[in-house]
Amino acid sequence: MTDATERRRERRARHTGASTPAPIRQITYDLPVYELLNAEGEQRLHDASMRILAEFGIDFYDEEVRDILRQHGAEVRGETVFFDEELITKYISMAPRQFTQLARNPEHNVVIGGNQIVFAPVYGPPFVQSLEGGRREATLKDFQNFVKLAYLSPYIHHSGGTIVEPTDEPVSTRHLDMLYSHIKYSDKAFMGSVTSGPNAADSVAMAEIVFGADRIRETPALLSLINVSSPRRYDDRMLSAIKVYARARQALIITPFILAGAMSPTSIAGTLAQLNAEALAGIALCQMIEPGTPVVYGSFLSTIDLQSGSPTFGTPESQIGLYLSAQMARRYGLPFRGGGMFSSSKIPDAQAAYESVMVMQPTMLARTNFVLHAAGWLENGLIAGYEKFVLDCEILGMLHTWAKGVDLSDEALAFDAVAEVPPGGHYLGTAHTMRHFRDAFYRAELFDYHSDEQWRINGAHDSYTRAAAKVKQLLDNYTPPALDPAIDEALVDFMTRRRAAIALEPHDF
Amino acid sequence: MDFSDLSDEDLWLQMQDDLYDGLKDEIIEETKEALKRGYSATDVLANGLVAGMDIVGADFRDGILFVPEVLMAANAMKAGMEILRPLLVETGAERIGKMVIGTVKGDIHDIGKNLVAMMMEGAGFEVINLGINNDAEKFLNAIQEHQPDIIGMSALLTTTMPYMKVVIQALKDEELRDDVYVMVGGAPVTENFAQQIGADAYGRDAAVAVEIAKAHMASRRVAKA
Numbered sequence: 001m002t003d004a005t006e007r008r009r010e011r012r013a014r015h016t017g018a019s020t021p022a023p024i025r026q027i028t029y030d031l032p033v034y035e036l037l038n039a040e041g042e043q044r045l046h047d048a049s050m051r052i053l054a055e056f057g058i059d060f061y062d063e064e065v066r067d068i069l070r071q072h073g074a075e076v077r078g079e080t081v082f083f084d085e086e087l088i089t090k091y092i093s094m095a096p097r098q099f100t101q102l103a104r105n106p107e108h109n110v111v112i113g114g115n116q117i118v119f120a121p122v123y124g125p126p127f128v129q130s131l132e133g134g135r136r137e138a139t140l141k142d143f144q145n146f147v148k149l150a151y152l153s154p155y156i157h158h159s160g161g162t163i164v165e166p167t168d169e170p171v172s173t174r175h176l177d178m179l180y181s182h183i184k185y186s187d188k189a190f191m192g193s194v195t196s197g198p199n200a201a202d203s204v205a206m207a208e209i210v211f212g213a214d215r216i217r218e219t220p221a222l223l224s225l226i227n228v229s230s231p232r233r234y235d236d237r238m239l240s241a242i243k244v245y246a247r248a249r250q251a252l253i254i255t256p257f258i259l260a261g262a263m264s265p266t267s268i269a270g271t272l273a274q275l276n277a278e279a280l281a282g283i284a285l286c287q288m289i290e291p292g293t294p295v296v297y298g299s300f301l302s303t304i305d306l307q308s309g310s311p312t313f314g315t316p317e318s319q320i321g322l323y324l325s326a327q328m329a330r331r332y333g334l335p336f337r338g339g340g341m342f343s344s345s346k347i348p349d350a351q352a353a354y355e356s357v358m359v360m361q362p363t364m365l366a367r368t369n370f371v372l373h374a375a376g377w378l379e380n381g382l383i384a385g386y387e388k389f390v391l392d393c394e395i396l397g398m399l400h401t402w403a404k405g406v407d408l409s410d411e412a413l414a415f416d417a418v419a420e421v422p423p424g425g426h427y428l429g430t431a432h433t434m435r436h437f438r439d440a441f442y443r444a445e446l447f448d449y450h451s452d453e454q455w456r457i458n459g460a461h462d463s464y465t466r467a468a469a470k471v472k473q474l475l476d477n478y479t480p481p482a483l484d485p486a487i488d489e490a491l492v493d494f495m496t497r498r499r500a501a502i503a504l505e506p507h508d509f
Numbered sequence: 510m511d512f513s514d515l516s517d518e519d520l521w522l523q524m525q526d527d528l529y530d531g532l533k534d535e536i537i538e539e540t541k542e543a544l545k546r547g548y549s550a551t552d553v554l555a556n557g558l559v560a561g562m563d564i565v566g567a568d569f570r571d572g573i574l575f576v577p578e579v580l581m582a583a584n585a586m587k588a589g590m591e592i593l594r595p596l597l598v599e600t601g602a603e604r605i606g607k608m609v610i611g612t613v614k615g616d617i618h619d620i621g622k623n624l625v626a627m628m629m630e631g632a633g634f635e636v637i638n639l640g641i642n643n644d645a646e647k648f649l650n651a652i653q654e655h656q657p658d659i660i661g662m663s664a665l666l667t668t669t670m671p672y673m674k675v676v677i678q679a680l681k682d683e684e685l686r687d688d689v690y691v692m693v694g695g696a697p698v699t700e701n702f703a704q705q706i707g708a709d710a711y712g713r714d715a716a717v718a719v720e721i722a723k724a725h726m727a728s729r730r731v732a733k734a
Contacts, residue, residue, distance in 0.1 A: 061617075126667040127697075165668075165697075167667060171667075171668045171671060229617055233617070235617050237615075306575045306576055306577065307574075307575045308576070308714075309624055309714075309715065310714075380696075382696060508614065508671075508672055508675050509671040509672060
């Protein structure tokens with residue numbers, strides 16, 4: 001495309017206000033990786049985890065799973081399963097070091113692992129928050145709005161999963177609405193349902209409709225989030241979902257969910273030893289069910305306020321924990337999930353910004369391969385914030401630029417520009433500047449760079465207010481990506497049949 | 510441990526201090542000592558245990574005491590109460606309150622609920638903790654077996670939260686709804702949700718839950734009088 005047509009396109013876009021998403025550019029992180037432990041320290045943590053697995057074990061609330069573990073050599077006593085180091089090492093080594101996840105738009109396929117970084121939206125909040133609407137229960141409409149916002153951001157590489165919990169839809173069929181919304185309103189990769197085995201099977205069936213059954217067995221189309229109910233416990237619904245996904249060769253993130261102090265020791269080392277043991281046990285299980293199952297080593301780790309008992313985010317201890325868990329995942333050759341734009345704040349204020357960035361910086365430096373909760377997180381994950389989402393995307397944009405590292409080419413060393421400008425001159429008109437000014441520096445759209453006077457003339461808005469306007473503009477001008485009508489029809493047909501079948505099943509509510 | 514050389518007044522103060530420091534064995538001995546001196550169970554409760562826990566509660570609220578300290582204090586309180594409770598029943602004293610508490614069906618998250626149970630015990634309530642994953646029948650059976658004043662239900666997941674309404678409906682079906690005060694809580698639960706499902710109260714945190722439970726028991730005593 002020539003400069004002229006590029007400009008014409010931009011001009012037209014400005015006039016029509018069309019929100020056509022720029023294609024994503026997944027981050028390839030070749031900068032130094034920040035590690036806190038030397039080899040000896042790493043070994044010490046590993047040994048502690050092995051001791052936990054061998055002496056204390058992990059509970060698995062599913063009989064079939066315990067049988068699988070027993071048949072593969074683990075020792076089962078009641079609901080508790082014990083592993084020795086040899087067994088753990090044998091099975092975790094079967095997991096791929098990295099894998100590709102399919103997206104509806106092949107340009108949006110993502111690579112998980114290695115030196116790749118993927119950003120995905122917040123996951124799980126039952127509430128939403130906005131400047132105009134305050135805090136309220138999340139609905140399916142909100143869910144779809146966040147899918148659209150994620151689709152429209154070039155800095156969000158993945159559509160995520162339960163971006164918000166659509167509390168206006170029945171629990172028994174919610175998963176269908178969420179999956180369909182990801183497929184319909186975005187063309188980025190998405191996550192499957194983990195709330196039960198049958199819901200996981202529905203997720204696989206819908207992915208098969210979109211991508212083809214053979215194709216997804218070869219390359220996964222679903223990446224689903226398994227939480228360990230720490231301390232040392234896998235519950236029945238997560239295990240039934242693991243079985244379905246592993247057998248269908250779909251990717252899994254095995255994440256101990258730990259608020260240290262309550263769910264793990266108050267020390268970082270003790271917490272990490274437990275987290276590592278929990279994650280490895282689940283990852284080994286996936287490989288026992290189906291060797292080669294793509295799996296991500298997850299770490300959801302923060303702390304509680306031991307005075308009040310409330311969860312706390314953005315704490316220095318959680319940052320150290322993030323570095324350590326990423327280092328352990330690398331030790332085992334596994335893709336790593338962790339971090340995010342975490343905060344305990346209820347609105348996108350200074351606390352929200354500081355806490356979020358305090359976690360996000362280590363998330364990058366630790367080279368986190370899959371960053372769930374990269375945008376929208378507020379109030380310990382109870383809220384998805386509309387304005388917070390677009391503000392977080394602004395930071396993610398900056399991180400994209402930062403992660404590129406340093407270009408040391410002749411063009412970047414810019415001798416021609418230095419030659420062109422005499423001492424005391426300026427660079428604003430050099431040929432080099434003319435070649436690069438448009439994208440030389442990251443330009444934040446939501447941060448104000450005006451003079452005080454100009455800022456006042458413009459209405460003296462803060463970033464929260466500007467973000468609210470941005471959300472409105474994005475949603476008002478959203479146009480959905482194309483979806484093959486035959487696939488759409490097949491999905492709708494599948495959901496109609498499933499809704500009818502689910503309606504006949506026994507329900508508590 | 511010998512507290513016999515303390516004056517009565519000093520014994521009460523010692524009990525309050527030892528509760529504050531979470532010294533369970535001391536509280537047991539001091540409770541016995543006070544009873545030995547002829548004080549009624551009601552007196553020991555009021556002058557020693559409740560007075561002590563009031564200070565613990567205030568200092569927790571004001572950010573001086575930490576959760577693990579309150580846990581220790583509550584354990585000490587519970588130990589004292591175990592000695593006093595049969596005596597209180599014997600004398601026909603109005604009970605502080607009895608609560609059945611559990612996480613509802615499908616949900617295995619119970620750290621918050623256990624914090625509430627601990628704080629309730631710290632306030633002198635007798636707590637029957639049903640643990641995790643409780644269906645309506647378990648709540649109904651516990652109500653018939655233990656005759657509680659209050660039932661408390663908790664959920665962390667939005668997908669299990671609606672089950673609280675199922676339990677409330679079961680209480681209505683069994684004509685037990687008017688016999689118990691229903692309190693609900695958990696991270697995704699709101700006041701609005703509590704009203705919608707027909708609960709009596711929503712406790713946004715453990716300290717508030719205890720305040721609500723105490724207020725309910727007090728108003729019930731007034732109503733009875």
